[in-house]
Amino acid sequence: MLDSIQAIIDRLFAPEILLTASIVLLLLFFKYRKFCTQNKWMIMLILGGPVVYFALSAFEENFWIQFSKPDNLPITLMLWLVIFFVWLAMRKGVENDERVAAGMPVAEDTKEQKEKVFVWPDLIYIEFLMLLAVFIGILVWSILIPAPLEEPANPQLTPNPSKAPWYFLGLQEILVYFDPWLAGVVIPSLIVIGLMALPYIDPNPRGNGYYTFSERRYEIPIFLFGFLILWILLVFQGTFLRGPNWNFYGPYEYWDVHKIVPLTNVQLSEYIWARLLGVGLPAFWLVREIFGIILLLMYFVALPVLLARKWFNKFYVQMGAVRYGIAVFLFLMMVFVPIKMYLRWMINLKYFVALPEFFFNI
Amino acid sequence: MxxxxxxxxxxxxxxxxxxxxxxxxxxxxxxxxxxxxxxxxxxxxxxxxxxxxLYPNVLFEPPQTFKIGLPEEYQVGEVATQWKDRYGVWVVRNDEGFYALITVCTHLGCTPNWLSSENKYKCPCHGSGFYKNGINFEGPAPRPLERAAIVLAEDGQIVVDKSRKFLYERGGWDDPSSFLLYTA
CATH class of the missing domain: 1.20.5 (Single alpha-helices involved in coiled-coils or other helix-helix interfaces)
Structure with missing residues (x-):
């Protein structure tokens, strides 16, 4: 009974199911945001559910091994904190949206909220107390759980699995699906550039300085998709689900070094030329990769134009060509990451365009 | 006054x-x-x-050219891992002869492990996998492992020269120095 439940949960944590389920849950959270943030049972489920799940799972041997690693403890803590703060911000946003709809000032604009206090002693006093609390917390933590130091590095002996620091595990996960120059340089730069571009893409002054959802009904889901799915979820995957030889393991699965997963990758050119058309790969690289190049051009050039005409027409009219172009490029680039991940998991697609002659692969 | x-x-x-x-x-x-x-x-x-x-007086690096013993010391079909620590090469012998693969993953430069039971080199960093001959087949590695020059010395020992690398995608593996013909 318990074994079969664990097997089912292991199956549910397979990457394609986990990613899909997370996206669906996030969309449901946005759609039923009022229910999720104000219903008593939903609050208990969202904030208490993960705690109960981790606490129960800790009795399982393999789960405990990963959960109790000194490296991994903060990740569990972080997961819960992220859920809590997203939930809290949404709760306050929903409350404010209701207040605005009823013609009342937002919660941050009420009289008692606007009351001013002195920096000294009111602020400094609290800050000092918090400083002491954090200091004591870190001190106790460092005594109870020693830092996981290992033996001196040996370039000939790579640890298996070899993991980046936790905050880079999301990037390490993306590196599995993209070339190093894309996953290590272009995508991280675009994350930073995209965050810097946000206030120029969305100059709506309403919603500044208070929690709201309805004033940023597209921006918040897009941002949280990038943050929660493409960063936090990938950190979680990299921490708990990636085992020896960088294979996926379920949360209750033993990390068997000899686990064999068939991962033979196929290029798009091989799919089309060899499997679909039944002819060999053309020798000249431009002919060989022409389908992938056309596909990428369609995605990054034709699709924005099509979207501007049809579904995103509202944004195109509102934002103008330049701002729309930047926003839609950043958006498509972000969506490109999970698309590539799905294709790798489902049809073992390696690269759309593979040009090892020029060290250029997408 | x-x-x-x-x-x-x-x-x-x-x-x-x-x-x-x-x-x-x-x-x-x-x-x-x-x-x-x-x-x-x-x-x-x-x-x-x-x-x-940038130009240190002493370099603590293993020599780029080194002898790895007589051909008879190697079994046909086996991947010799004993030179990995010192020189960073796998020496593979097949029916026709020898080749030396450099133990650097072509994805981001980790050191893969030879898994004899699975018959592949597997990188622990991002899961790239290579066949015994060095061809990449799984994970993110974009190109096969690189081969080092391998020849027979006059005293009958095999000499590997890591300063000369042969890249499959550049047609380097067709070069006679990338493969040591040996049948015994």
């Missing part, structure tokens, strides 16, 4: 002259030139030091 006054006057005059001389002297030194010179010397010295740092 008058005498002393006159003396004072000459003294004053002399002091003024001395002061004037000192000022002239100070003015005559090209301070700006000295300052720029000193700055240039300091920066130049720093740069020289940094450049010197």
């Amino acid at each position: 008058a005498e002393s006054k006159a003396a004072e006057a000459t003294l004053d005059k002399g002091e003024a002259e001395v002061k004037k001389d000192r000022r002239e002297l100070l003015k005559s030194i090209p301070w700006l030139g000295i300052a720029w010179g000193a700055l240039a010397a300091a920066v130049g010295g720093l740069l020289t030091g940094i450049l010197r740092f």
Whole structure:
């Protein structure tokens, strides 16, 4: 009974199911945001559910091994904190949206909220107390759980699995699906550039300085998709689900070094030329990769134009060509990451365009 | 009184002259030139030091060319892993001869492991997998492992030269130095 439940949960944590389920849950959270943030049972489920799940799972041997690693403890803590703060911000946003709809000032604009206090002693006093609390917390933590130091590095002996620091595990996960120059340089730069571009893409002054959802009904889901799915979820995957030889393991699965997963990758050119058309790969690289190049051009050039005409027409009219172009490029680039991940998991697609002659692969 | 006054006057005059001389002297030194010179010397010295740092007196690196013993010491169909630690190569013998694969993953440079039971090299960093001959088949590695030059020395031992690398995608594996023909 318990074994079969664990097997089912292991199956549910397979990457394609986990990613899909997370996206669906996030969309449901946005759609039923009022229910999720104000219903008593939903609050208990969202904030208490993960705690109960981790606490129960800790009795399982393999789960405990990963959960109790000194490296991994903060990740569990972080997961819960992220859920809590997203939930809290949404709760306050929903409350404010209701207040605005009823013609009342937002919660941050009420009289008692606007009351001013002195920096000294009111602020400094609290800050000092918090400083002491954090200091004591870190001190106790460092005594109870020693830092996981290992033996001196040996370039000939790579640890298996070899993991980046936790905050880079999301990037390490993306590196599995993209070339190093894309996953290590272009995508991280675009994350930073995209965050810097946000206030120029969305100059709506309403919603500044208070929690709201309805004033940023597209921006918040897009941002949280990038943050929660493409960063936090990938950190979680990299921490708990990636085992020896960088294979996926379920949360209750033993990390068997000899686990064999068939991962033979196929290029798009091989799919089309060899499997679909039944002819060999053309020798000249431009002919060989022409389908992938056309596909990428369609995605990054034709699709924005099509979207501007049809579904995103509202944004195109509102934002103008330049701002729309930047926003839609950043958006498509972000969506490109999970698309590539799905294709790798489902049809073992390696690269759309593979040009090892020029060290250029997408 | 008058005498002393006159003396004072000459003294004053002399002091003024001395002061004037000192000022002239100070003015005559090209301070700006000295300052720029000193700055240039300091920066130049720093740069020289940094450049010197790039050329250490002693290099603790294994030699790039090394002998790995007689061909008979290797089994057909086996991947010899005993040179991985010291020189960073796998030596593989098949029916036709030998080749030496460099133990650096072509994705981001980790050191893969030879898994004999799975018959593949597997990288623990991002899961790239290579067949025994070095061809990449799984994970993110974009190209096969690189091969080092391998020849027979006059004393009958195999010599591997890591400074000469052969890349499959550049057609390097067709080069006679990338493969040591040997049948016994």
